Amino acid sequence: MISLNRFAGSVSALLKGLGVTLNYIVHPKRVVTREYPENRETLTFPERFRGQVVMPHDENNDHNCTACTLCEKACPNGSISILTTKNIASKRVLGQFVYRLSSCTLCNLCIEACPFDAIRMGHGFEMAGYTREELDLILNKKEGR
Amino acid sequence: MTPLSITHPLGDWIRQQLPSPFAAIANGLIAVIAIAMLVVVTAIFLVWLERKVCARFQARLGPTRVGPFGLLQPVADAIKLLMKENIRPRTVDQLAYFLAPLLPITGSFLVLIVIPFDHNLQVLDPDAGIVYVTAVSGMGILGVLIGGWGSNNKYSLLGSMRAGAQLFSYELSMVLCMLLIVMASGTASLRNIVLSQQGTILDWWIFKLPVAGLVAFLLFIVSSTAELNRGPLDLSEAEQELTGGFHTEYTGISFSMFFLAEFVNMFAAAGLGATLFLGGFLAPQIGWHPVDQLLAFIPGFIWFAAKAYFLIFLYMWTRWTFPRLRIDHLLSLEWKFLLPASLANLLLAATLVLFKWVIP
Amino acid sequence: MIKADSKLLSTLPPGFALHDTGEDGSQEYFLNMGPQHPSTHGVLKLVVKLDGEKVVEVVPHLGFIHRAIEKMGENESFVQYIHLTDRMDYLSSHINNLCVCMAIEKAMGIGVPERGEYIRVMVSELQRIQSHLLWWGSFGMDLGAVSTFLYGFKEREKITALFEELCGARLTMNFFRPGGSNSDVPETFLPRVKEIIQDLKFALDEFDALLTKNPIIIERTRGVGILPKERAISYGCSGPVARASGVDLDVRKHSPYSVYDRFEFDVPLGKNGDCYDRYWVRMEEMRQSIRILEQASAHFPPDPYRSKEKPNYKVPAGSYFASVETARGLFCTYMVSENAMKPYRIKSRSPNFSNLSAINEMSAGGKIADLVTILSTLDIIVPDIDR
Numbered sequence: 001m002i003s004l005n006r007f008a009g010s011v012s013a014l015l016k017g018l019g020v021t022l023n024y025i026v027h028p029k030r031v032v033t034r035e036y037p038e039n040r041e042t043l044t045f046p047e048r049f050r051g052q053v054v055m056p057h058d059e060n061n062d063h064n065c066t067a068c069t070l071c072e073k074a075c076p077n078g079s080i081s082i083l084t085t086k087n088i089a090s091k092r093v094l095g096q097f098v099y100r101l102s103s104c105t106l107c108n109l110c111i112e113a114c115p116f117d118a119i120r121m122g123h124g125f126e127m128a129g130y131t132r133e134e135l136d137l138i139l140n141k142k143e144g145r
Numbered sequence: 146m147t148p149l150s151i152t153h154p155l156g157d158w159i160r161q162q163l164p165s166p167f168a169a170i171a172n173g174l175i176a177v178i179a180i181a182m183l184v185v186v187t188a189i190f191l192v193w194l195e196r197k198v199c200a201r202f203q204a205r206l207g208p209t210r211v212g213p214f215g216l217l218q219p220v221a222d223a224i225k226l227l228m229k230e231n232i233r234p235r236t237v238d239q240l241a242y243f244l245a246p247l248l249p250i251t252g253s254f255l256v257l258i259v260i261p262f263d264h265n266l267q268v269l270d271p272d273a274g275i276v277y278v279t280a281v282s283g284m285g286i287l288g289v290l291i292g293g294w295g296s297n298n299k300y301s302l303l304g305s306m307r308a309g310a311q312l313f314s315y316e317l318s319m320v321l322c323m324l325l326i327v328m329a330s331g332t333a334s335l336r337n338i339v340l341s342q343q344g345t346i347l348d349w350w351i352f353k354l355p356v357a358g359l360v361a362f363l364l365f366i367v368s369s370t371a372e373l374n375r376g377p378l379d380l381s382e383a384e385q386e387l388t389g390g391f392h393t394e395y396t397g398i399s400f401s402m403f404f405l406a407e408f409v410n411m412f413a414a415a416g417l418g419a420t421l422f423l424g425g426f427l428a429p430q431i432g433w434h435p436v437d438q439l440l441a442f443i444p445g446f447i448w449f450a451a452k453a454y455f456l457i458f459l460y461m462w463t464r465w466t467f468p469r470l471r472i473d474h475l476l477s478l479e480w481k482f483l484l485p486a487s488l489a490n491l492l493l494a495a496t497l498v499l500f501k502w503v504i505p
Numbered sequence: 506m507i508k509a510d511s512k513l514l515s516t517l518p519p520g521f522a523l524h525d526t527g528e529d530g531s532q533e534y535f536l537n538m539g540p541q542h543p544s545t546h547g548v549l550k551l552v553v554k555l556d557g558e559k560v561v562e563v564v565p566h567l568g569f570i571h572r573a574i575e576k577m578g579e580n581e582s583f584v585q586y587i588h589l590t591d592r593m594d595y596l597s598s599h600i601n602n603l604c605v606c607m608a609i610e611k612a613m614g615i616g617v618p619e620r621g622e623y624i625r626v627m628v629s630e631l632q633r634i635q636s637h638l639l640w641w642g643s644f645g646m647d648l649g650a651v652s653t654f655l656y657g658f659k660e661r662e663k664i665t666a667l668f669e670e671l672c673g674a675r676l677t678m679n680f681f682r683p684g685g686s687n688s689d690v691p692e693t694f695l696p697r698v699k700e701i702i703q704d705l706k707f708a709l710d711e712f713d714a715l716l717t718k719n720p721i722i723i724e725r726t727r728g729v730g731i732l733p734k735e736r737a738i739s740y741g742c743s744g745p746v747a748r749a750s751g752v753d754l755d756v757r758k759h760s761p762y763s764v765y766d767r768f769e770f771d772v773p774l775g776k777n778g779d780c781y782d783r784y785w786v787r788m789e790e791m792r793q794s795i796r797i798l799e800q801a802s803a804h805f806p807p808d809p810y811r812s813k814e815k816p817n818y819k820v821p822a823g824s825y826f827a828s829v830e831t832a833r834g835l836f837c838t839y840m841v842s843e844n845a846m847k848p849y850r851i852k853s854r855s856p857n858f859s860n861l862s863a864i865n866e867m868s869a870g871g872k873i874a875d876l877v878t879i880l881s882t883l884d885i886i887v888p889d890i891d892r
Contacts, residue, residue, distance in 0.1 A: 019714070031205060033204075047691075076582075112687065383874070385647045473872065
């Protein structure tokens with residue numbers, strides 16, 4: 001009798017399991033797939049999404065970077081190199097903001113270190129390239145300030 | 146074995162046109178080509194269906210990119226598999242390694258020959274059809290065994306030894322279920338088994354033999370799942386344990402032979418189940434004349450396909466729900482439960498048949 | 506040239522050899538499971554000595570993904586080291602971060618405001634749930650029920666999306682900082698947590714119907730891979746593995762960190778220490794984590810979320826220690842500072858290494874399928890073993 005009970009219990013448990021999967025097939029709304037390359041236009045990112053580092057520029061192609069190198073020091077991987085230059089007033093300004101995407105771990109520490117909001121985490125996430133050189137980026141659009 | 150017993154307009158026409166030996170050859174060729182086409186189309190469609198159904202069970206979409214609803218995805222896969230280099234490991238047993246992939250697909254091909262798809266749509270109707278089916282379906286097992294042995298790989302060997310233990314055991318209860326139908330219908334010819342189920346739905350063997358028919362049907366589903374090497378009883382593949390089981394060392398076209406045979410086998414087993422228990426190509430009559438007429442208007446092979454695909458859905462449903470059994474549990478399930486149950490069921494059915502306690 | 510000694514090169518431990526042929530002509534053989542194997546979950550190699558299908562002995566081989574994280578930590582500042590711990594146990598990255606932050610806070614005497622502590626607890630518990638959800642999925646898949654993998658991931662995805670909104674990353678969070686966290690939670694955080702709790706309660710019932718009560722699962726896990734209580738202690742097991750064996754060890758309960766002492770929750774304990782108990786303990790832990798989340802979201806305190814940030818984190822000389830309960834067990838950070846910006850030595854104690862060491866004892870005498878089940882219920886994360 002006990003074994004018969006156990007058998008009935010087993011069968012009902014198996015049927016319950018079948019019910020769970022059947023529920024998925026009869027409710028197409030439960031499908032969670034998002035078709036990626038097609039929905040690229042409609043992709044939404046949370047505001048804090050951490051993609052590759054970008055340097056926002058205003059309409060005159062100016063940026064906030066003062067070449068203070070705080071981000072360079074904050075970076076755990078040595079992904080950032082600030083190359084400075086002198087402007088007409090012989091003041092030290094940003095020459096090139098070299099950002100090596102290949103060694104970046106997107107840890108956000110450089111953005112936290114920056115006192116001027118000169119850099120931020122962008123929403124770019126398709127970071128593949130064919131050569132390693134493609135991943136050495138220069139973030140500022142023009143030299144100096 | 147009288148192939149002429151089945152009449153078909155096309156076959157008769159050829160017989161009229163050609164002298165008898167040539168007519169038989171021409172008819173045979175047509176039959177082989179037709180079955181070969183069926184094998185290819187079924188395999189490709191079933192691959193697509195499996196992927197789609199499995200995806201829907203898992204809250205996914207499945208293939209969508211190639212062709213409408215991803216219908217051409219298996220075609221693309223097949224082309225990829227054909228183009229792939231057929232890597233042969235150096236230490237394999239040459240003959241066994243190359244022979245093995247051919248056997249399962251041959252076995253399923255031979256089973257399809259005797260399945261009655263419609264009143265006049267059957268290649269061959271041997272009197273001992275059931276015996277024939279059990280004999281040729283063993284070729285699939287042989288292929289698995291030889292392939293696993295010939296691969297000279299420990300995973301393959303484990304897989305094929307599991308397959309040997311599993312398939313030989315489960316064949317017993319499967320044959321007992323078939324035997325039950327032979328006993329009840331009084332014939333071993335598949336066509337006559339179908340014809341013995343004429344009437345309403347209640348004349349199908351699943352319902353006609355009270356309790357015994359349903360139990361036999363369930364036992365048939367379980368044991369044929371094991372025969373087909375499908376989850377939850379896919380012990381010989383057991384991806385998570387044996388990486389690929391018996392086909393670990395196979396690639397390209399030789400792997401795809403195993404792969405396609407698995408799907409064609411599933412169709413053959415489902416067709417067999419439909420033939421034995423669900424009235425084969427007969428329309429489901431409910432005993433109310435207007436509806437029955439309408440249902441009988443639909444051709445028999447559509448009913449056959451509908452029943453077979455219903456069984457295929459059952460196979461898929463269980464596969465994508467249940468976890469896999471362990472090999473010793475699997476064998477004790479067969480020898481301690483399924484085999485005694487099918488024997489007892491056979492006895493019950495014999496009693497029912499003897500005293501004619503069937504649903505009239 | 507020094508001639509290579511084949512004995513030295515052999516990675517197998519002494520005494521790990523095949524026995525002679527038995528009387529019936531049977532022979533034992535080796536089987537390499539991994540580093541490329543579907544159920545070793547990463548690059549772990551198990552050398553298995555088999556007698557037919559029966560497992561005689563198992564020797565795990567480590568080091569395939571060793572990255573010297575602790576050594577790297579010696580060349581990075583304390584705050585920079587936090588992001589490296591993400592890459593140890595990547596399913597408990599928030600909790601690993603928390604452990605490092607706690608060690609730094611202890612060293613420098615930094616306090617954490619109320620809201621910061623609550624954020625830490627809630628995020629840690631969410632992390633625990635998402636880790637267990639992934640484990641549940643892969644457990645089902647290891648046993649052959651492939652659909653469960655997708656169901657587990659589907660639920661986990663909701664929590665991962667929440668983390669993405671919280672800190673911008675889905676796996677390597679780097680969110681906690683000494684004194685609190687990198688940023689405050691977004692306004693949508695609490696409503697979304699409540700939503701997730703509702704979804705999870707439904708999902709857990711569904712999971713029970715699919716696996717917990719399934720007779721095949723029960724057959725395959727009951728009495729399989731038994732780890733007795735004494736052995737669990739002597740191997741240094743922790744987390745659900747130890748608790749399933751009846752070892753009452755949970756840092757959250759017994760030496761509460763953060764504000765865990767304010768919440769009411771139970772520590773589920775197993776009786777037999779078999780695979781089913783390990784399964785059950787994890788399922789129960791998810792329910793307990795939901796309880797904590799409910800209590801925390803009911804009394805979520807107002808600002809500030811972080812105590813005043815320091816210009817630099819120069820840790821005074823001395824050695825410091827902090828321990829947390831990750832989804833897999835006891836995670837500790839021990840650091841030695843010489844009054845500098847960078848640690849002199851930093852060491853992590855990861856739960857997976859100790860848990861894995863028990864595998865031979867658990868799986869010897871079972872079948873290959875049992876080995877897979879045991880490996881799955883140990884819930885190992887290979888990067889955490891190698892570091």
